[in-house]
Amino acid sequence: MEFGALKSLAELDLTVNKEEIVSVIGPNGAGKTTLFNIVTGIYTPTSGEITLDGQSIAGKDPAVVNQLGIARTFQNVRLFLNMSVIENVMAATYARTRSNIFASAFGTPASKREEQEVRQRAEELLNFFGSRLTGYRWDQPAYSLSYANRRRLEIARALATEPKVLLLDEPAAGMNPKETQEISEVIGRMRAEKKLTILVIEHDMHVVEGVSDRVVALDHGVKIAEGDFDSVATHPDVIEAYLGKGSADRK
């Protein structure tokens, strides 16, 4: 993937299997979020191909990609801040529901039923996070949530689009150890209960160690290591990328 003369990602060969959790690690600027943006269709790759279940999705509109089964969260939390918590989640069910404005305006039984189902589904998804996003919280505006809760809400919103693959961009950023532990558990539960394939960008190695089946390390747009956590964590190129030249030898 090239932005003008800047080669953001080069020769990246990445396969993710069903119900696998793969972590993508690497220093900032390695191209991790670019990878997510290409996969979800925000950028069109300048070369190479991307397939989902055998179907090519390179360069497709993000809305189309989402409906084909890929959902994501954002590194800098892009919630619908002025809408309430439950509306954020309910809004994401748009593409999976059907009542058009005439049905809603006339209040047809079908549209009323669909509205109730949407509401119920949103409540279930929010209850997934326990007492954090429950009850009175539902009707509060999203901007009133704490940072950790905003991240959780974003995950709930992504889940509302009924994806097969979930891309989490630094889900544990800015969280204290207890919240980090919770997020790791949530990721595990999502794979187990909802049968999701999950791709995680993370800097926190506790999370990476705790959830990953496989780890991929990127640096300057190139894959430098791949494997299970222990092999990647001790890989000399990875240590060098994080800690600088000479660290590998010292270690």
Add this chain to the structure above:
Amino acid sequence: MSQQNENQSQADTQTKKLGIGTDEWVAQHDKRLARRVGALGVLDFLNEKVSNRTRYVALLLAAIAFGFFVDNQYLLRIASNLGVFLMMTIGINIVLGFAGLLDLGFVAFYGFGAYAYALTSSSQLNQHWPTYLSVPAIVITTAFLGYLVSLPSRRLFGDYLAIVTLFFGQIFIQLVLSSDSITFPGHTDSTDITGGSNGIPGLDPFKFFGQPFKSTTDYYWLLLIVLTLLLIAVTRIDRTRVGRAWRTVREDPLASQSMGIKVNNLKTLAFIVGAAIAGFAGAIFAGIQSAVFINGFDVPLLTLVYAAVILGGSGSIPGSIIGAFVMSVLPEILRVQNYSEMLFITVLVLTIGVIGKTWKRFALNIVSVVVIGYIVKLALNASQLATTPSKIWAIAPVSKALRYWLVLPSNRIVWGNIAFVALVALVAYYSIAREKIKPLLLPLIAYISIFLWEDRLVADANTTRQLIIGAMLVVLMIVRPQGFLGKARVEVL
């Protein structure tokens, strides 16, 4: 001992009811803090107690009563114009308030609807369509026009969209102006389609089941029915799937797109719905006026509609009703001196109340103003400056009430100018003055305003109207930028 236990358990139950310290109680903390003291606090309290539905029903009943008991055609005309204006405000609320699209060419759809009715119900093109045919056709055609306008706007947001749509609005005006002499290929003489700057007079009235509308009252009832249905429909849409999707487009289009929402399609839908409503309103307006003139569909009207929707709170449907009322009925009320005076005094007193914040301060301010008045009166009597007899300027209820307190010098114009300059200087100084000095300035500013009002502005009704509305808008936007019923938004840039 048992008494103590009882008190203790009572206190416990109370604590449990309030749930002090629990998450819910903490969450409502901000709400409690925000409940302001004084006049605004009372308004807030009343606001929460009455449900929206009660308000709507009360409004509907009042409107029905108005239609039955009022015969005065002038009043009915004002009410019908309000109805049409409200339709437009709702339409713009959908485009701007729900979907967040800055459409500055909106009035062109309104004008298109009006002209389309003129062309299908007059001798201009000799078309006299029955109303049940012309109005639906107009709505559909205007909706299609909205679709066309939305196409180049698909990739635009914010300021760029504003410019493009403003441009479309101006194209419409120019098209209409120059369509009074179009030479079709193959013909030698030109046809007059739109009457150019002269407009198209003599339109057929609406006709349903063979009965033509005889007076404005018929249009009033039609508007009442249409608006009731429209308000119900739009409120329902707002609360459900499409309304939510529109709001996500307004909030964050990229995140919205990433959640599977086709942003471009929703923008187009907003344009289409807004245009359809505007076209419908235009057709009804043309019927009421029995004529169309292009200069009623230009930027001045656009400004009024936008002011209405922002005043009421963009995104709030009840707010549109308030906004439309203020921008449409208020200028009419202000034509009458009695009413404009009362409004002026009310606004002044309210402003003092709002700035004063507590009842005590408010009373203090009012007393100070009265005291200043008497001091001035004494000073003028002592200095033997010639004064204008109150017979000349005390003609309306408020000025009559003031005539024992307020003294106007005979050289009204000179003193009026001095007072005007002093007022502007004082207000400017007030805005940068230290907090301690502000309370001293306020009564002085209030007195000079009253003086100026009675001295100069009352005589000139037109200017006063504009001034009052402008001043109200400015004050409101400073005090409450989200409009009357809008929600304070958090913007992430």
